[in-house]
Amino acid sequence: MAREIGWPYKREFECHRCGNCCRGEGFVAVTEGEIDNAARFLGIPVSEFLREYCQQTKSGSWEVISQGDALMSCIFLFEEKGLFGCRIHGAKPDQCRGFPFDWRPRDAEEYCAGLRALAGLGKPKRQTMSRSLDRKIAKDNREE
Numbered sequence: 282m283a284r285e286i287g288w289p290y291k292r293e294f295e296c297h298r299c300g301n302c303c304r305g306e307g308f309v310a311v312t313e314g315e316i317d318n319a320a321r322f323l324g325i326p327v328s329e330f331l332r333e334y335c336q337q338t339k340s341g342s343w344e345v346i347s348q349g350d351a352l353m354s355c356i357f358l359f360e361e362k363g364l365f366g367c368r369i370h371g372a373k374p375d376q377c378r379g380f381p382f383d384w385r386p387r388d389a390e391e392y393c394a395g396l397r398a399l400a401g402l403g404k405p406k407r408q409t410m411s412r413s414l415d416r417k418i419a420k421d422n423r424e425e
């Protein structure tokens with residue numbers, strides 16, 4: 282029987298490196314401190330980090346861009362032997378670090394392989410955090 286995922290299970294959670302939480306519509310917000318940390322982690326100047334990996338919002342804040350692929354993968358997401366990882370893992374933004382326990386959307390158990398395993402739910406039903414994008418990809422695949 283599936284069980285509810287909550288704080289009591291935090292220690293049991295294991296990231297399956299499916300990468301699904303790093304894909305979808307919407308962008309990861311980064312503060313000035315997080316930008317400094319990530320640029321230092323990559324060994325590049327802040328100006329280069331902003332130019333290569335970020336975009337500025339109308340309000341002047343910064344967010345991490347996507348790779349521009351169909352799944353809208355974060356620019357820092359990489360794949361190695363079927364497992365996905367973050368190129369700035371050692372300095373990733375709080376927003377990323379907090380998922381799935383400090384925060385998570387209500388539908389996170391549809392795409393997070395780790396949460397699904399914990400709840401005995403089997404493989405993820407989706408590939409991204411955006412339900413609308415997953416629907417579009419499924420529709421496109423059916424039409425191909």
Ligand code: SF4
Nearest residue numbers: 303355357358367377
């Ligand atoms: S910065 Fe790293 S952890 Fe955050 S969305 Fe991008 S790849 Fe995922």
Ligand code: SF4
Nearest residue numbers: 296297300302393395
């Ligand atoms: S969706 Fe869950 S299991 Fe997949 S990479 Fe993110 S935290 Fe790990």
